[in-house]
Amino acid sequence: MNERNFGEVILDLKGISLSFGAMRVLNNISFNVRQGEIRSIIGPNGAGKSSMLNVINGVYHPQEGEITFRGEVRKEMKVHEAAGFGIARTFQNIALFKGMSTLDNIMTGRNLKMKSSMLAQAIYWGKAQKEEIEHRKKVEEIIDFLEIQAIRKTPVGRLPYGMQKRVELGRALAAEPEILLLDEPMAGMNVEEKEDMSRFVLDINDEFGTTIVLIEHDMGVVMDISDRVVVLDYGRQLADGTPDVVRSNQDVIDAYLGVSH
Numbered sequence: 001m002n003e004r005n006f007g008e009v010i011l012d013l014k015g016i017s018l019s020f021g022a023m024r025v026l027n028n029i030s031f032n033v034r035q036g037e038i039r040s041i042i043g044p045n046g047a048g049k050s051s052m053l054n055v056i057n058g059v060y061h062p063q064e065g066e067i068t069f070r071g072e073v074r075k076e077m078k079v080h081e082a083a084g085f086g087i088a089r090t091f092q093n094i095a096l097f098k099g100m101s102t103l104d105n106i107m108t109g110r111n112l113k114m115k116s117s118m119l120a121q122a123i124y125w126g127k128a129q130k131e132e133i134e135h136r137k138k139v140e141e142i143i144d145f146l147e148i149q150a151i152r153k154t155p156v157g158r159l160p161y162g163m164q165k166r167v168e169l170g171r172a173l174a175a176e177p178e179i180l181l182l183d184e185p186m187a188g189m190n191v192e193e194k195e196d197m198s199r200f201v202l203d204i205n206d207e208f209g210t211t212i213v214l215i216e217h218d219m220g221v222v223m224d225i226s227d228r229v230v231v232l233d234y235g236r237q238l239a240d241g242t243p244d245v246v247r248s249n250q251d252v253i254d255a256y257l258g259v260s261h
């Protein structure tokens with residue numbers, strides 16, 4: 001991918017350290033995310049990649065470091081703040097309601113956007129109904145975008161794995177996120193499914209201007225679609241830069257790229 005021009009730094013992580021008991025999972029990690037870029041985090045299993053996403057969306061609170069979001073410095077992100085800032089994520093293990101349809105699962109992603117409470121929905125039925133129709137419209141747009149019209153009524157538990165991952169992406173998109181955190185969206189997929197998912201990630205970034213933070217083990221995909229890549233290795237930060245810079249970094253070659261995963 002050619003180097004693209006980006007907007008300002010929207011998320012800046014400085015000196016982040018995170019421990020669980022005696023185990024240091026992240027050790028003095030610093031990198032930033034620019035508006036509109038595809039930013040990948042790579043590293044071997046257990047390197048701390050998912051923990052890093054959990055720091056960004058406020059699930060984990062680092063013992064050291066600073067997180068600056070849109071110029072505002074904080075020691076940690078809170079879950080509700082992250083959600084309010086438009087930070088949405090998908091999970092390594094699919095976290096959908098298996099008995100519910102594709103449509104209903106994606107609809108749950110609208111929760112944050114829904115103004116009417118359950119009580120208000122009961123009392124002011126007309127207003128709530130109008131809101132419901134608007135949400136439904138947005139969800140239908142996402143279903144069209146992800147080309148999953150054929151499975152809109154199917155319970156997701158019956159869908160093949162690759163399709164479930166796509167529905168999960170749809171649910172995250174329903175929140176109309178500013179930053180989308182994708183935790184191994186292509187894990188367990190065949191080549192064709194990976195190509196489809198890569199295309200959707202690129203299209204989301206391109207068409208909606210969504211900033212993407214991606215964890216992915218497939219190096220071909222990462223080097224192909226990322227603007228910048230940060231490399232973690234058992235809590236340490238090994239490298240940070242464009243795919244070309246990272247690929248030619250000797251520490252990375254020694255510690256990671258030379259090893260198959």
Ligand SMILES: Nc1ncnc2c1ncn2[C@@H]1O[C@H](COP(=O)(O)OP(=O)(O)OP(=O)(O)O)[C@@H](O)[C@H]1O
Nearest residue numbers: 020023025043044045046047048049050051052092
């Ligand atoms: N809540 C937690 N409590 C204790 N240890 C944790 C917790 N979350 C993560 N860890 C540990 O932190 C380390 C890093 O895990 P993490 O899931 O962040 O790595 P990862 O790079 O995403 O790995 P993978 O590629 O296997 O998903 C692991 O040793 C993991 O067991």
